[in-house]
Amino acid sequence: MYKIQVVKELHSSEGKMVLDVDISVKQGSFTSIVGKSGAGKTTILRMLAGLVKPDKGSIHSGEEIWFDSNTRKNKIPQDRSIGFVFQDFALFPNMSVLENLKCVQSEKDERQIQELLSLTGLTGLAACRPEALSGGQKQRLAIARALVRKPKLLILDEPFSAIDQDTRLRLQQEILRIHKLYNLTTILVSHELADVLRLSDHVIEIGNGKILRQGRTDLFFFNEGKTDQFRMTGQIVDLFFESEEYYANVIAGNMLIKVKVDDTSFNIGDIVHLALNDFNPTIKRINTT
Numbered sequence: 528m529y530k531i532q533v534v535k536e537l538h539s540s541e542g543k544m545v546l547d548v549d550i551s552v553k554q555g556s557f558t559s560i561v562g563k564s565g566a567g568k569t570t571i572l573r574m575l576a577g578l579v580k581p582d583k584g585s586i587h588s589g590e591e592i593w594f595d596s597n598t599r600k601n602k603i604p605q606d607r608s609i610g611f612v613f614q615d616f617a618l619f620p621n622m623s624v625l626e627n628l629k630c631v632q633s634e635k636d637e638r639q640i641q642e643l644l645s646l647t648g649l650t651g652l653a654a655c656r657p658e659a660l661s662g663g664q665k666q667r668l669a670i671a672r673a674l675v676r677k678p679k680l681l682i683l684d685e686p687f688s689a690i691d692q693d694t695r696l697r698l699q700q701e702i703l704r705i706h707k708l709y710n711l712t713t714i715l716v717s718h719e720l721a722d723v724l725r726l727s728d729h730v731i732e733i734g735n736g737k738i739l740r741q742g743r744t745d746l747f748f749f750n751e752g753k754t755d756q757f758r759m760t761g762q763i764v765d766l767f768f769e770s771e772e773y774y775a776n777v778i779a780g781n782m783l784i785k786v787k788v789d790d791t792s793f794n795i796g797d798i799v800h801l802a803l804n805d806f807n808p809t810i811k812r813i814n815t816t
């Protein structure tokens with residue numbers, strides 16, 4: 528279990544915000560952190576990785592203490608057994624694919640490098656520089672590099688933002704395969720609910736530096752079973768005014784749904800519940816077997 532109980536004062540263009548969270552991540556789980564831009568998601572990951580120091584609190588990996596403000600313990604990132612894939616991939620531009628992997632290896636192990644190249648489909652590109660790679664290939668290299676030190680925890684911060692839909696789906700399958708193959712605990716930050724739904728088994732929603740909601744992915748996104756309403760979760764992608772009414776376009780699953788909104792406080796990017804009170808579903812068989 529990873530336990531992240533941290534407090535940190537953050538400074539944004541809109542003023543001060545106190546990030547104050549108590550997060551538990553189960554060993555072997557695939558956890559996603561979602562929430563509006565500026566909510567504090569990346570900062571949580573960076574504190575976990577040891578790249579940002581919390582003001583107060585503690586971070587544990589099982590019995591191991593990575594950070595404790597009381598005892599002033601603060602393990603350096605290299606001692607935390609974490610592989611981090613940054614939004615911009617953070618590859619070394621002057622090094623080849625092979626060198627990008629070798630330079631983070633603590634002990635020379637040619638077999639491991641070849642295994643990672645093969646696992647991420649980069650064997651034929653070992654001599655290329657990052658600039659010659661496509662977005663998807665760069666992302667795969669960033670993942671391979673994050674795995675060189677054999678981490679127990681893999682952290683992915685918006686790793687699919689620069690990638691087209693087809694590549695995205697293939698990479699997600701690869702990430703899931705790697706997650707299981709290496710018995711990793713994986714934490715993903717993503718704005719894309721579809722990615723979160725496909726990949727994770729647990730979701731944590733952060734808003735304004737606090738946990739708003741969390742739970743198993745199926746319960747988080749779908750009807751929580753507390754009402755007999757039809758309910759699904761979506762994300763507002765557009766807000767507009769039409770025939771003297773306000774409307775929102777909401778992506779839910781693979782559908783784009785136009786909904787009338789009475790409350791003008793909604794913003795693009797908000798994660799929302801869509802509900803139908805008098806939902807009367809019908810069922811029709813579509814297979815013939």
Ligand SMILES: Nc1ncnc2c1ncn2[C@@H]1O[C@H](COP(=O)(O)OP(=O)(O)OP(=O)(O)O)[C@@H](O)[C@H]1O
Nearest residue numbers: 536537538539540563564565566567568569570579
């Ligand atoms: N080390 C720091 N010290 C103080 N403030 C910080 C620090 N790092 C980030 N911030 C501020 O904290 C706020 C939250 O940033 P963060 O990147 O964690 O949000 P986010 O939820 O990941 O947003 P996005 O989805 O846009 O990436 C931002 O306003 C940022 O400027």
